[in-house]
Amino acid sequence: MVLPMKQITLLGATGSIGLRTLDLVSSFPEEFVVAGLAARGSNVDRVADLCRKYSPRAVALLDVEARDRLARLLPAPRPELLAGPEGLVTLARDVKADIVVSALVGGAGLLPTMAAIQAGRTVALANKETLVMAGRLMTAAARARGVKLLPVDSEHSAVFQCLAGHSRADVHRVLLTASGGPFRETPKARLATVTVEDALQHPTWKMGAKITIDSATLMNKGLEIIEARWLFDLAPDQVQVVVHPQSIVHSMVEYIDGAVIAQLGVADMGVPILYALTYPERRPTPAARLDLARIGQLTFSEPDVDKFPCLRLARAALEAGGAAPVILNAANEVAVAAFLDRRIGFTEIAELIQEALDHGRAGEFASIEACVAVDAETRQAVQRSIDVRRGGPRA
Numbered sequence: 597m598v599l600p601m602k603q604i605t606l607l608g609a610t611g612s613i614g615l616r617t618l619d620l621v622s623s624f625p626e627e628f629v630v631a632g633l634a635a636r637g638s639n640v641d642r643v644a645d646l647c648r649k650y651s652p653r654a655v656a657l658l659d660v661e662a663r664d665r666l667a668r669l670l671p672a673p674r675p676e677l678l679a680g681p682e683g684l685v686t687l688a689r690d691v692k693a694d695i696v697v698s699a700l701v702g703g704a705g706l707l708p709t710m711a712a713i714q715a716g717r718t719v720a721l722a723n724k725e726t727l728v729m730a731g732r733l734m735t736a737a738a739r740a741r742g743v744k745l746l747p748v749d750s751e752h753s754a755v756f757q758c759l760a761g762h763s764r765a766d767v768h769r770v771l772l773t774a775s776g777g778p779f780r781e782t783p784k785a786r787l788a789t790v791t792v793e794d795a796l797q798h799p800t801w802k803m804g805a806k807i808t809i810d811s812a813t814l815m816n817k818g819l820e821i822i823e824a825r826w827l828f829d830l831a832p833d834q835v836q837v838v839v840h841p842q843s844i845v846h847s848m849v850e851y852i853d854g855a856v857i858a859q860l861g862v863a864d865m866g867v868p869i870l871y872a873l874t875y876p877e878r879r880p881t882p883a884a885r886l887d888l889a890r891i892g893q894l895t896f897s898e899p900d901v902d903k904f905p906c907l908r909l910a911r912a913a914l915e916a917g918g919a920a921p922v923i924l925n926a927a928n929e930v931a932v933a934a935f936l937d938r939r940i941g942f943t944e945i946a947e948l949i950q951e952a953l954d955h956g957r958a959g960e961f962a963s964i965e966a967c968v969a970v971d972a973e974t975r976q977a978v979q980r981s982i983d984v985r986r987g988g989p990r991a
């Protein structure tokens with residue numbers, strides 16, 4: 597029997613997750629076809645190459661001028677070309693697809709991902725920031741539409757696999773593993789002077805710049821605690837973190853009887869991406885195989901929240917609830933961008949987030965619009981705070 601091909605819309609096509617997803621589309625040409633592609637548009641030549649290779653029906657670029665340049669690069673018949681934030685939403689909502697891979701980075705993914713859910717499309721979610729910002733609204737919308745939110749993040753894919761076939765009521769807690777990042781063994785006193793290059797040296801995973809910095813501050817694990825809370829409907833204290841530098845055990849679920857189920861594998865995002873695309877089935881892949889005897893040792897330790905305050909801040913934001921995770925995420929995005937631009941030092945990232953949480957507008961919000969407003973307000977406040985620190989304009 598010939599199965600119908602799965603149509604995939606890919607938000608964040610030019611990123612690390614996006615390109616890995618497209619590799620998988622190429623590896624399974626009889627199984628997947630690209631319906632739509634979205635990206636920021638900073639590399640139009642690359643987007644044009646992807647269009648020639650994957651023939652999407654529609655493409656959305658955040659940058660309007662990039663869309664016009666793309667139109668000049670692609671002779672007719674070309675895909676439908678959309679632009680701007682509303683173009684991304686239109687792509688996610690209106691282009692027919694069986695699955696939308698949400699792999700934009702940061703809050704930019706919120707509205708398109710919500711649009712995909714509201715249109716009733718299965719979402720393979722890599723873009724954890726969206727769940728951090730609006731987990732309650734997104735999971736409620738998914739429940740209301742009967743939409744599946746399939747995790748792509750390796751830890752959450754692991755938890756998802758460890759939960760399969762078990763009763764949710766029997767879950768005692770979830771243990772997210774963390775590599776510990778490049779500064780796991782760096783003395784706390786040295787962190788103020790580490791460079792962007794030092795922070796971009798992730799020991800086990802090759803990823804986009806923002807998540808690589810988040811991995812160095814451990815904010816990535818903080819965001820993942822919040823992501824797990826929403827994806828698996830857990831209480832905040834049911835999500836714990838254990839440092840595991842080898843990145844072989846991708847996460848674990850501990851049940852009420854003390855049994856712990858873990859998912860293991862080599863550090864290759866192709867595995868969780870493909871599982872989300874083929875769920876509930878699996879496919880044979882040529883991916884590197886786990887050779888435990890060669891690895892020899894798997895080690896585990898407590899995270900150091902004194903040295904990595906971002907982990908503590910994320911948990912505090914989760915416990916505070918309401919707008920606090922939105923503020924946490926927005927402050928982190930602005931601070932990480934400023935660090936990558938060499939405008940602030942590494943330890944200032946946590947300082948700025950703490951400041952934003954102290955001064956931000958707390959309380960619940962009831963709509964995505966209100967969430968977007970808190971996000972925008974926080975970004976401006978943190979930007980001002982960075983200017984003041986650098987002796988720039990004071991608002």
Ligand code: NAD
Nearest residue numbers: 608609610611612613635636700701704722723724803804
């Ligand atoms: P990346 O920086 O490599 O790619 C980001 C993509 O989003 C690019 O296609 C870029 O064009 C697009 N983009 C960025 N800003 C945009 C904006 N404002 N509007 C529209 N498009 C925009 O990022 P990545 O490493 O692929 O990560 C993507 C998401 O997946 C993040 O949320 C990250 O936390 C998550 N994730 C990534 C990995 C990984 O291995 N890279 C693992 C787990 C989770």
Ligand code: MG
Nearest residue numbers: 749750751820
């Ligand atoms: Mg992860």
